[in-house]
Amino acid sequence: MRERGINGVSVSDLMGAAGLTHGGFYGHFESKEKLAAEACTHAFAESVERWKTKLAGQADHATALRALTDAFLSARSRDNPGTSCPTASLACDVAREPMDTPLRAAFISGTQQLVDLLASLQHGSDPESDRRRALAQFATLVGAVVLARATAGVKISDQILRAAREELAQNISGGTTSKPAQPPGA
16 A cells, blocks of 8 residues: 555455455455555554664664664665655545544554654753654655655655755754744745
8 A cells, every 4th residue: 555555456456465355355354444544553553663673773862863864765765665654655645535534543643653753852852842843854754755756766856865864964963943934024
């Protein structure tokens, strides 16, 4: 589902990949939507564990954040949506889902877990500012990967990843302020 999108795979495709028959699907799931929610929950759980593992071996929060950023904004991550962060892979599909679906709930829960991990790496003393900074970093990470995937094979794809890495590295090292941006004309 992360590779081809939620609507890009059929129940037959999924069951074939699992080595089961189409009819066997309904013995395990009520619907494709329920399967999508379970797959989303599982994908986020894997991402949370990968992030925790990557962060555990780092000397300090800034080094951990840089390691996470470098891995997230890599060509490997861009080129392997099936094994990378589900946020970038599933965001556009989930945005088209009704608000009250189990899939959307699973996606929101997973997104919040990843943002919470990023917030725990911030160096500020104000939890609200740390969360705002983490949200901006996460939006930059995910947005850059989505755009890099959409432009893969063209020079701008690598430029997007590099620019996002450099901006986030500058932010992590204190090269930018943590003050909210002022709207034009303010």
